[in-house]
Amino acid sequence: MRAATPRSHRSCCRPWSPRSASRPASSSASAVATIAYVTDIEGLWPKFAAFLHRNPVVRLCGRNQHGEYLHVNPDCVFVFGGDAVDRGPAALRLLRLLVDVKQRQPEQVVLLAGNRDINKLRLLHEVAPSPADRLLPPPTPAELRDASRAELLPWILTHTMSAKLAFGCRQQELAHNGAACDDAAVADSLIADVSADGLLLRFLKLAQLMYRHQRTLFVHGAVTAANFGLTPTQLGRTTDVTQWQHDLNGFFAQALAAVDRGERAGYAPLVAYQAPLSGKKLNQSSVVYARPTDDCFNPQLPPAAVVAALVAQGIDRLVVGHSPIGDAPSLIRSADFELILADNSYSRLEHGAQLLLDGTSAQWTGRARLDDGSEHMIATCHRSGDGGPLGTLDAQTGGLCGARLADGRYLLSRGLPGWQRSQVAAMPMQWTVPVSLK
Numbered sequence: 494m495r496a497a498t499p500r501s502h503r504s505c506c507r508p509w510s511p512r513s514a515s516r517p518a519s520s521s522a523s524a525v526a527t528i529a530y531v532t533d534i535e536g537l538w539p540k541f542a543a544f545l546h547r548n549p550v551v552r553l554c555g556r557n558q559h560g561e562y563l564h565v566n567p568d569c570v571f572v573f574g575g576d577a578v579d580r581g582p583a584a585l586r587l588l589r590l591l592v593d594v595k596q597r598q599p600e601q602v603v604l605l606a607g608n609r610d611i612n613k614l615r616l617l618h619e620v621a622p623s624p625a626d627r628l629l630p631p632p633t634p635a636e637l638r639d640a641s642r643a644e645l646l647p648w649i650l651t652h653t654m655s656a657k658l659a660f661g662c663r664q665q666e667l668a669h670n671g672a673a674c675d676d677a678a679v680a681d682s683l684i685a686d687v688s689a690d691g692l693l694l695r696f697l698k699l700a701q702l703m704y705r706h707q708r709t710l711f712v713h714g715a716v717t718a719a720n721f722g723l724t725p726t727q728l729g730r731t732t733d734v735t736q737w738q739h740d741l742n743g744f745f746a747q748a749l750a751a752v753d754r755g756e757r758a759g760y761a762p763l764v765a766y767q768a769p770l771s772g773k774k775l776n777q778s779s780v781v782y783a784r785p786t787d788d789c790f791n792p793q794l795p796p797a798a799v800v801a802a803l804v805a806q807g808i809d810r811l812v813v814g815h816s817p818i819g820d821a822p823s824l825i826r827s828a829d830f831e832l833i834l835a836d837n838s839y840s841r842l843e844h845g846a847q848l849l850l851d852g853t854s855a856q857w858t859g860r861a862r863l864d865d866g867s868e869h870m871i872a873t874c875h876r877s878g879d880g881g882p883l884g885t886l887d888a889q890t891g892g893l894c895g896a897r898l899a900d901g902r903y904l905l906s907r908g909l910p911g912w913q914r915s916q917v918a919a920m921p922m923q924w925t926v927p928v929s930l931k
Contacts, residue, residue, distance in 0.1 A: 527849060528850040529708070530573075530812060530835060530849075539836065551571040553568070571603070573604050577609070579655075591696055592699060605711060609654075614763070615630070616646070633648070643680040663682055676859065687752075691755075698749050703738045703742060714782050716803070720779055725762050727740060811832050811924060814835055814836040815832075817836050817839040817912070820844075822846050822861060823906065837859070842868070858870070861916060871898060873896045900918075903918050905918070
């Protein structure tokens with residue numbers, strides 16, 4: 494693809510600063526907060542550190558009586574999109590920070606629960622101290638059924654939770670903290686996460702499955718035709734998004750109350766809701782495990798009927814994690830709806846992204862490594878109603894113009910078989926193909 498001269502409709506977003514982000518957007522009671530969003534950190538501290546770097550909404554402060562802590566600026570909201578654990582040696586550190594800031598600034602912090610967070614509730618009955626009390630997932634090998642928890646847990650994490658790094662990462666974090674880190678201690682630590690007063694259980698109790706802020710809806714996975722209006726423990730569906738959010742978050746809270754009571758039957762529906770369907774890598778009936786992509790992780794907008802229902806209720810922007818999208822958050826849009834995907838957990842670089850939203854615009858920064866090995870800064874800003882290629886498909890390659898590089902070119906990405914992704918930079922020759930709703 495040959496480079497073309499950039500057209501005149503560059504975004505007019507102004508960079509946010511700590512000073513401007515701490516002021517209301519207007520003096521009215523309906524002033525729109527600035528939102529900082531990050532998701533799928535999965536214990537990878539460099540990604541969270543990149544999100545925090547010069548962040549005008551949330552910052553990492555020095556030490557108080559509990560150690561380091563996060564602070565959210567006035568008139569701002571910090572949304573964590575879920576999946577705090579599993580793939581990096583900073584899960585405990587991240588959980589402590591998230592739990593602490595939610596408890597101190599509850600109205601300014603939103604925690605969404607991801608599948609990697611919720612599925613650890615399975616450990617309560619699958620890795621019970623007594624083998625006789627265990628309800629093991631298939632196909633647990635016969636030789637592990639009576640094994641110690643230190644022997645059984647790595648197999649469960651690797652083969653049934655897509656968390657093959659979790660055991661080793663916790664071992665590394667415990668060693669860094671000066672704690673016991675033999676296999677038994679690691680198993681005890683991971684199981685303690687979801688036991689009484691465990692950090693992950695405390696996180697879940699402060700979290701929810703859905704959050705709406707004015708025109709923007711946040712879920713971990715996706716909103717689909719299969720899950721729209723559905724709450725697992727209720728008959729039928731609602732078409733009212735406010736009611737759906739209330740019901741879904743209520744279902745989540747009730748399941749966690751059952752955990753406290755030790756009633757597996759009470760939290761089993763939540764464990765099932767967040768999991769992929771048997772033999773598949775998705776569950777389109779769940780806002781936690783649904784994917785807004787095709788089989789190669791190419792983003793797709795929700796069906797036209799779902800978009801129409803959301804737009805009719807004042808929601809024209811959906812923000813999600815869960816589906817890996819490469820090195821940078823990506824936008825896909827139609828004439829009246831926007832979807833931002835922000836799971837950069839499987840990016841080519843340790844560097845994370847910073848995504849900021851307000852009532853009319855979204856901007857994000859980060860770094861990307863292209864297919865040719867070169868690295869470039871991401872500097873994207875989009876105002877609702879903007880024209881141009883951002884959020885549309887390139888006419889020549891079919892790649893998504895999902896983000897903009899600092900040099901003015903666009904990051905074109907395409908999903909490839911085998912969980913791979915192509916990332917190239919170009920100024921599209923033709924002004925791209927609008928995304929149509931199906």
